[in-house]
Amino acid sequence: MKIKLALLFGGKSVEHEISIISALQAYMSIDREKYDVIPIYISKDGEMYCGESIGNIDEYKDIKKLLSKSYTVTMARTDGRVEILRTKTKAFRKPFVDYVDIAFPIVHGTNVEDGTLAGYLNMLGLPYVGCDVLSSAIGMDKYIMKAVFKDNGIPCLDCKLYQSDDFNENPGLIMLGIEKDFDYPVIVKPINLGSSVGISKASDRAGLENALEEAFKYSKRVLIERAITNLTEINCSVLGDSQSAEASVCERPINADEILSYSDKYLGGSKSSKGMASTQRVIPADISAESTAAIQEIAVKAFKVLGCSGVARIDFMIDNESGKIYLNEINTIPGSLSFYLWEPKGVKYKELLNKMIALALKREREQQKITYAFDTNVLSGVSLGGTKGAKGAKL
Numbered sequence: 001m002k003i004k005l006a007l008l009f010g011g012k013s014v015e016h017e018i019s020i021i022s023a024l025q026a027y028m029s030i031d032r033e034k035y036d037v038i039p040i041y042i043s044k045d046g047e048m049y050c051g052e053s054i055g056n057i058d059e060y061k062d063i064k065k066l067l068s069k070s071y072t073v074t075m076a077r078t079d080g081r082v083e084i085l086r087t088k089t090k091a092f093r094k095p096f097v098d099y100v101d102i103a104f105p106i107v108h109g110t111n112v113e114d115g116t117l118a119g120y121l122n123m124l125g126l127p128y129v130g131c132d133v134l135s136s137a138i139g140m141d142k143y144i145m146k147a148v149f150k151d152n153g154i155p156c157l158d159c160k161l162y163q164s165d166d167f168n169e170n171p172g173l174i175m176l177g178i179e180k181d182f183d184y185p186v187i188v189k190p191i192n193l194g195s196s197v198g199i200s201k202a203s204d205r206a207g208l209e210n211a212l213e214e215a216f217k218y219s220k221r222v223l224i225e226r227a228i229t230n231l232t233e234i235n236c237s238v239l240g241d242s243q244s245a246e247a248s249v250c251e252r253p254i255n256a257d258e259i260l261s262y263s264d265k266y267l268g269g270s271k272s273s274k275g276m277a278s279t280q281r282v283i284p285a286d287i288s289a290e291s292t293a294a295i296q297e298i299a300v301k302a303f304k305v306l307g308c309s310g311v312a313r314i315d316f317m318i319d320n321e322s323g324k325i326y327l328n329e330i331n332t333i334p335g336s337l338s339f340y341l342w343e344p345k346g347v348k349y350k351e352l353l354n355k356m357i358a359l360a361l362k363r364e365r366e367q368q369k370i371t372y373a374f375d376t377n378v379l380s381g382v383s384l385g386g387t388k389g390a391k392g393a394k395l
């Protein structure tokens with residue numbers, strides 16, 4: 001019997017549309033000889049939808065129409081299996097849609113990629129592809145991520161964290177503090193977004209104020225770091241888990257703007273909708289063999305430090321002035337799952353997906369060996385007090 005795989009995508013995130021593209025690219029390539037694939041779309045309101053058209057990218061040109069011919073579902077664990085159930089049923093119609101054996105979340109950004117969806121799947125007891133709750137959560141927080149990496153000797157730019165409440169209370173004081181800690185130009189980033197949303201560079205006080213206001217629109221926590229003015233960006237993907245992880249070839253994305261923008265990343269200058277795969281890039285990156293090897297080594301280390309699983313893309317910045325390499329961020333579910341970085345290594349997209357799913361099944365087998373509960377008779381002796389002559393253990 002084939003394994004039933006739920007492909008989850010969308011969600012309440014600014015990268016909602018990118019997730020649809022990444023997921024439906026994967027949908028076309030998942031091995032149908034091994035897996036029965038059930039696509040489940042999560043709307044921007046967090047409702048889950050199934051239906052015949054949910055796996056068809058063309059239908060997403062008119063999402064309202066698509067949803068009107070689809071139906072909302074939920075997942076529940078019943079009798080030791082996870083089921084997909086309709087949330088609304090007509091008279092005499094059973095809510096049961098299908099069983100699920102494994103989930104494959106292809107989601108980007110806050111409220112989904114940040115461990116939220118992983119936590120939901122953990123609660124269901126459903127094995128899933130990719131990073132667990134903690135590695136996903138750390139990977140989404142640009143500040144915590146750097147703290148963990150630095151603690152493990154991985155080079156990251158120094159940064160500081162600022163809170164919106166403090167900024168709203170006294171913007172002048174906050175900006176004075178920033179100017180004490182950093183020379184202009186600085187980069188201002190919301191700590192938990194992706195796709196360059198809310199990020200800007202500031203070269204003076206007025207620019208700083210605008211940049212902070214923009215970043216605080218998206219997050220209550222913002223980080224500031226020195227802007228590298230003579231910059232080469234390099235990305236490297238890692239596949240595996242904390243025991244065995246392998247680096248892909250490196251890529252050098254090409255920016256049209258100073259900050260690699262949303263349209264650089266996804267529109268590649270044209271109006272295509274191929275997601276990350278359409279970005280203008282040089283593969284393999286045109287940097288020295290030493291830099292490539294150093295980046296690949298740091299990428300694998302970073303992946304293992306967080307305890308990642310599946311595929312992640314780790315983005316680096318080279319300061320061309322000093323030649324120094326800095327890890328900029330990890331993307332625990334990268335756009336297009338970085339499949340284009342594996343093809344040059346001879347790993348076809350279908351094989352990449354198979355490997356990712358195999359890693360999830362391996363983790364599930366390992367989890368089953370860990371003891372999460374032990375038999376105890378503690379409840380038999382418990383009394384919460386208050387009743388006459390209450391005896392037994394006091395907790």
Ligand SMILES: Nc1ncnc2c1ncn2[C@@H]1O[C@H](COP(=O)(O)OP(=O)(O)O)[C@@H](O)[C@H]1O
Nearest residue numbers: 187193194195196197225226227228258259260
């Ligand atoms: N310290 C920096 N100096 C110069 N440019 C930067 C710096 N940090 C980020 N950028 C630019 O902004 C882009 C987006 O920043 P990044 O931290 O990768 O956020 P996102 O998660 O949105 O991709 C980078 O790809 C790069 O072009």
Ligand SMILES: [Mg+2]
Nearest residue numbers: 195196315329
């Ligand atoms: Mg980035």
